[in-house]
Amino acid sequence: MRLSEELSSTKQRILDAAEALFAQNGFTGASLRQVTSMAKVNLAAVNYHFGSKDKLVEEVLRRRLDVLNKHRLDALAALRDTASIENVLEAFIRPAMELLAMDHGGMAFRRVMARAYAEQDNQLRQFLSAHYSNVLRQFAHALAERLPTLDKAELYWRLDIVIGALTYAMADFGIIQRRPDSSEEQHLEQAVQHLVHFAAAGMRSA
Amino acid sequence: MRLSEELSSTKQRILDAAEALFAQNGFTGASLRQVTSMAKVNLAAVNYHFGSKDKLVEEVLRRRLDVLNKHRLDALAALRDTASIENVLEAFIRPAMELLAMDHGGMAFRRVMARAYAEQDNQLRQFLSAHYSNVLRQFAHALAERLPTLDKAELYWRLDIVIGALTYAMADFGIIQRRPDSSEEQHLEQAVQHLVHFAAAGMRSA
DNA sequence: TCTATGCTCAAACGATCGTTTCATACACGA
DNA sequence: TCGTGTATGAAACGATCGTTTGAGCATAGA
Numbered sequence: 001m002r003l004s005e006e007l008s009s010t011k012q013r014i015l016d017a018a019e020a021l022f023a024q025n026g027f028t029g030a031s032l033r034q035v036t037s038m039a040k041v042n043l044a045a046v047n048y049h050f051g052s053k054d055k056l057v058e059e060v061l062r063r064r065l066d067v068l069n070k071h072r073l074d075a076l077a078a079l080r081d082t083a084s085i086e087n088v089l090e091a092f093i094r095p096a097m098e099l100l101a102m103d104h105g106g107m108a109f110r111r112v113m114a115r116a117y118a119e120q121d122n123q124l125r126q127f128l129s130a131h132y133s134n135v136l137r138q139f140a141h142a143l144a145e146r147l148p149t150l151d152k153a154e155l156y157w158r159l160d161i162v163i164g165a166l167t168y169a170m171a172d173f174g175i176i177q178r179r180p181d182s183s184e185e186q187h188l189e190q191a192v193q194h195l196v197h198f199a200a201a202g203m204r205s206a
Numbered sequence: 207m208r209l210s211e212e213l214s215s216t217k218q219r220i221l222d223a224a225e226a227l228f229a230q231n232g233f234t235g236a237s238l239r240q241v242t243s244m245a246k247v248n249l250a251a252v253n254y255h256f257g258s259k260d261k262l263v264e265e266v267l268r269r270r271l272d273v274l275n276k277h278r279l280d281a282l283a284a285l286r287d288t289a290s291i292e293n294v295l296e297a298f299i300r301p302a303m304e305l306l307a308m309d310h311g312g313m314a315f316r317r318v319m320a321r322a323y324a325e326q327d328n329q330l331r332q333f334l335s336a337h338y339s340n341v342l343r344q345f346a347h348a349l350a351e352r353l354p355t356l357d358k359a360e361l362y363w364r365l366d367i368v369i370g371a372l373t374y375a376m377a378d379f380g381i382i383q384r385r386p387d388s389s390e391e392q393h394l395e396q397a398v399q400h401l402v403h404f405a406a407a408g409m410r411s412a
Numbered sequence: 413t414c415t416a417t418g419c420t421c422a423a424a425c426g427a428t429c430g431t432t433t434c435a436t437a438c439a440c441g442a
Numbered sequence: 443t444c445g446t447g448t449a450t451g452a453a454a455c456g457a458t459c460g461t462t463t464g465a466g467c468a469t470a471g472a
Contacts, residue, residue: 010419026324028234031459042421047461049419111324117377118232118317118324157400164374165367171323194363201411202404216449237429248450253431255449 011049013039016105019060023111027057058127061116064099064109065128069135071095076142086200088142093166093195097188100170107184114171147203162199169195217255219245222311225266229317233263264333267322270305270315271334275341277301282348292406294348295368299401302376303394313390320377353409368405375401 017039021030032053036043050056075091100106116128136159144155169191182190223245227236238259242249256262281297306312322334342365350361375397388396 026232026234028232032461033458042419043460044422044462045420053460114324118320154400157396158404161371161375161401161404164371166370167374168370169367190363194360195367197411198364198367198408202408205403205407238431239428248452249430250432250452251450259430 010041010045015060018056019105020108023108026115065131068095068099072135085146085203086196089199090196092139094192096170097192101185101188110170158203216247216251221266224262225311226314229314232321271337274301274305278341291352291409292402295405296402298345299372300398303398307391307394316376316378364409
């Protein structure tokens with residue numbers, strides 16, 4: 001790769017198009033011909049730059065998840081010792097929802113995440129797990145510090161439930177439709193607040 | 207169809223095989239040749255009995271969802287007026303988890319549900335919505351009766367969060383792995399109790 | 413200027429897809 | 443027993459899939 005074009009527009013355009021089409025049609029449903037057509041690049045460019053379709057899927061995921069995990073850990077690190085459970089949960093939830101609101105691609109990434117979770121494929125699951133376990137452990141620790149009487153196994157059960165609700169919300173599965181008189185940003189902000197509030201109540205529950 | 211064979215073993219075998227393969231490889235990932243091969247029927251049998259692959263997908267979903275929705279409404283109808291929020295939530299959650307434990311196909315249906323949610327396809331979403339909205343409305347009503355001070359919009363937000371956590375749990379996405387020393391039934395029972403407990407706390411939250 | 417390298421291109425590869433066709437076998441009412 | 447409609451069979455349809463090939467172009471370093 002030429003240094004002067006490290007952010008090769010071909011690779012970027014492929015990733016953007018792949019993200020949009022994977023979101024719309026799924027990983028198997030979206031063909032490389034659709035992707036390269038939308039990206040206005042040659043069909044062979046995918047295999048040249050990424051090696052295979054599977055590798056392209058991983059790159060689409062990695063590009064967003066790396067940003068998301070960094071924002072989460074930054075938000076967690078910025079908290080004081082006196083921070084509440086709500087603060088910790090918000091550090092976990094808000095970056096995820098804001099990622100979606102960042103740009104048009106972020107919104108498409110919603111469904112890509114959902115697709116990824118639905119994939120039974122072990123290779124993909126392992127890839128996701130590898131990019132996730134570290135973050136999970138740190139948040140579990142932060143929550144455990146603030147819930148000293150809560151059993152560890154019980155804490156992980158509850159954290160799992162929170163992740164479930166967040167994943168569902170990120171994937172835009174919900175029954176709640178955004179009201180036409182409110183913006184997408186306002187809708188996401190509402191979702192964050194409801195999720196944090198609900199999750200904190202469940203976490204604290206005796 | 208011959209009356210004496212209303213439960214045609216061919217149709218049943220196709221549905222069972224399709225459920226297993228859709229769970230494993232997704233709707234687009236599983237081919238009709240795989241399905242008919244596993245079902246030990248001719249390739250043309252799918253289009254003959256179901257019309258198309260899309261119709262087969264709908265039938266796979268409908269077969270389980272009809273049972274699930276009936277169990278949910280029966281459980282809700284069996285509750286007394288004095289039933290608690292936990293009772294209502296359990297009437298919603300337990301049938302879903304028990305459906306999974308019923309037989310081997312139920313476990314496969316977990317992932318099929320997850321796939322269905324991940325599908326952006328509008329036709330499929332509308333099909334799911336049509337088979338779901340009625341049940342949702344009744345449970346929302348039962349919860350509203352027991353939370354008279356809670357705003358209606360707020361209630362739907364929270365119910366949506368509960369559905370998210372349940373969907374995630376049903377799809378077996380969770381980070382919590384069943385311990386080798388406990389049975390699958392025990393694991394599901396634990397999941398039900400944690401979900402009900404957590405959801406009730408979130409629902410009641412001020 | 414020459415050469416090596418990074419990149420793009422059109423074209424084709426074999427494989428597999430969902431669907432259709434048509435012949436055949438079977439069961440049942442007339 | 444005959445004729446009719448249901449069901450299954452093998453085979454092929456055109457389309458599309460992910461991937462590979464090899465030629466051609468542009469650019470950077472020698």
